[in-house]
Amino acid sequence: xxxxxxxxxxxxxxxxxxxxxxxxxxxxxxxxxxxxxxxxxxxxxxxxxxxxxxxxxxxxxxxxxxxxxxxxxxxxxxxxxxxxxxxxxxxxxxxxxxxxxxxxxxxxxxxxxxxx
Amino acid sequence: xxxxxxxxxxxxxxxxxxxxxxxxxxxxxxxxxxxxxxxxxxxxxxxxxxxxxxxxxxxxxxxxxxxxxxxxxxxxxxxxxxxxxxxxxxxxxxxxxxxxxxxxxxxxxxxxxxxxxxxxxxxxxxxxxxxxxxxxxxxxxxxxxxxxxxxxxxxxxxxxxxxxxxxxxxxxxxxxxxxxxxxxxxxxxxxxxxxxxxxxxxxxxxxxxxxxxxxxxxxxxxxxxxxxxxxxxxxxxxxxxxxxxxxxxxxxxxxxxxxxxxxxxxxxxxxxxxxxxxxxxxxxxxxxxxxxxxxxxxxxxxxxxxxxxxxxxxxxxxxxxxxxxxxxxxxxxxxxxxxxxxxxxxxxxxxxxxxxxxxxxxxxxxxxxxxxxxxxxxxxxxxxxxxxxxxxxxx
Numbered sequence: 214x215x216x217x218x219x220x221x222x223x224x225x226x227x228x229x230x231x232x233x234x235x236x237x238x239x240x241x242x243x244x245x246x247x248x249x250x251x252x253x254x255x256x257x258x259x260x261x262x263x264x265x266x267x268x269x270x271x272x273x274x275x276x277x278x279x280x281x282x283x284x285x286x287x288x289x290x291x292x293x294x295x296x297x298x299x300x301x302x303x304x305x306x307x308x309x310x311x312x313x314x315x316x317x318x319x320x321x322x323x324x325x326x327x328x329x
Numbered sequence: 330x331x332x333x334x335x336x337x338x339x340x341x342x343x344x345x346x347x348x349x350x351x352x353x354x355x356x357x358x359x360x361x362x363x364x365x366x367x368x369x370x371x372x373x374x375x376x377x378x379x380x381x382x383x384x385x386x387x388x389x390x391x392x393x394x395x396x397x398x399x400x401x402x403x404x405x406x407x408x409x410x411x412x413x414x415x416x417x418x419x420x421x422x423x424x425x426x427x428x429x430x431x432x433x434x435x436x437x438x439x440x441x442x443x444x445x446x447x448x449x450x451x452x453x454x455x456x457x458x459x460x461x462x463x464x465x466x467x468x469x470x471x472x473x474x475x476x477x478x479x480x481x482x483x484x485x486x487x488x489x490x491x492x493x494x495x496x497x498x499x500x501x502x503x504x505x506x507x508x509x510x511x512x513x514x515x516x517x518x519x520x521x522x523x524x525x526x527x528x529x530x531x532x533x534x535x536x537x538x539x540x541x542x543x544x545x546x547x548x549x550x551x552x553x554x555x556x557x558x559x560x561x562x563x564x565x566x567x568x569x570x571x572x573x574x575x576x577x578x579x580x581x582x583x584x585x586x587x588x589x590x591x592x593x594x595x596x597x598x599x600x601x602x603x604x605x606x607x608x609x610x611x612x613x614x615x616x617x618x619x620x621x622x623x624x625x626x627x628x629x630x631x632x633x634x635x636x637x638x639x640x641x642x643x644x645x646x647x648x649x650x651x652x653x654x655x656x657x658x659x660x661x662x663x664x665x666x667x668x669x670x671x672x673x674x675x676x677x678x679x680x681x682x683x684x685x686x687x688x689x690x691x692x693x694x695x696x697x698x699x700x701x702x703x704x705x706x707x708x709x710x711x712x713x714x715x716x717x718x719x720x721x722x723x724x
Contacts, residue, residue: 223438223440223441224438225437225438225441240409240412240413241412241413244413256434256437257437257438258433258434258435258436258437258438259409259410259412259413259415259435260386260406260410260435260436260442261435261436261437261438261441261442262409263405263406263409263410264441264445265441283408283409283411283412284412285405285409
């Protein structure tokens with residue numbers, strides 16, 4: 214089932230907030246920044262990007278700064294930054310857990326041997 | 330001409346197959362024109378063969394959930410996509426068709442695309458079901474009228490054409506089923522599959538569409554011919570008929586009867602006092618005689634008229650069906666049954682004003698008559714005896 218809440222961000226959501234956490238950007242700039250940052254590993258289609266930006270606007274995570282012709286520029290809000298930071302911390306903890314898993318297994322093995 | 334038209338080889342609801350077909354056409358140098366995608370035909374511009382990506386994006390107006398986009402946002406989205414290099418090629422059913430040169434994707438995250446497509450599929454299914462309910466209601470209300478029109482107009486070709494025309498309704502059901510399946514898959518989180526193989530059933534769909542188109546055309550032409558100015562193709566006024574009909578006419582029963590009808594009656598019932606004699610072997614009726622007479626003294630409306638409608642058909646099942654149709658009229662208009670004999674099937678009754686309504690079938694011939702006592706000239710008894718004389722006159 215598609216995720217409904219914004220508590221856990223998808224890759225695209227996370228990268229969009231990441232790009233906007235640095236500076237105000239328009240849609241095309243967001244796509245370009247993410248593509249170049251990830252060596253095109255993460256590419257966001259324009260329809261996906263537009264849908265996500267609409268969601269972020271509705272949730273108050275970003276705001277529109279200016280509209281020049283077709284170009285709309287967005288800025289991350291305090292709330293958006295909080296969500297981004299929380300997700301960053303969650304991912305950092307996941308990474309830490311992944312690094313600790315080898316030590317954990319070793320420790321578990323040692324404990325079982327000491328019991329014998 | 331730098332333009333080429335092609336019949337769309339896949340069903341119109343199978344957008345993934347159309348995406349794939351358009352891509353293949355572009356690879357052959359046929360680039361879809363703006364607003365070039367119709368229900369049956371696609372219009373292409375001949376050009377350089379290239380790789381193109383075509384994508385159907387659910388149109389904002391059919392999305393009813395919280396994803397709904399207002400008019401300003403809809404335009405903003407279009408601008409947004411055009412800025413990213415996607416060209417809007419126009420609206421097709423509930424979708425907007427976009428194209429992009431080379432390989433590209435509008436959506437890169439199925440979790441985002443799925444709810445949009447799910448919502449679109451659900452909205453389209455509801456719209457289709459509403460249409461089907463309307464079709465069922467309309468058919469049930471006009472069934473009798475349509476059946477008698479079909480039979481009266483009729484030829485075997487027309488009946489076959491009607492069957493194919495009805496098949497159009499089934500393509501609506503097929504669309505609903507397909508949308509339901511695809512929306513269920515999306516609900517389970519299975520990503521939408523773009524660019525499906527269009528060649529799989531393309532021959533079948535192409536042939537089916539051509540046949541259906543021809544069938545609907547024939548059905549329309551036949552109905553149009555039947556409802557023409559002269560009350561239908563091949564009809565002439567009874568007074569111009571050179572042949573002596575092999576049954577008793579109104580004038581035989583009532584020599585003083587006149588073929589005189591009110592203007593409004595002629596206007597609304599162009600078949601009145603006409604005769605049609607077909608020599609067409611495909612026609613299901615060989616001779617239709619529809620006669621109504623009124624006397625000068627009569628009030629010139631239906632209740633004062635006397636009529637006889639005689640059908641000589643090509644097939645007995647048509648005659649039986651006609652009998653059934655008219656039997657309902659007889660039972661509706663008169664309630665006191667009378668006993669008559671001399672035909673395969675007879676239903677006759679008298680109403681409270683003494684009018685005799687009867688329908689009878691003798692093999693492939695069916696006759697419906699309403700014998701009005703008010704019409705009978707002095708000395709002529711328009712009773713069950715006259716009805717029996719009418720039955721006996723048909724061979």
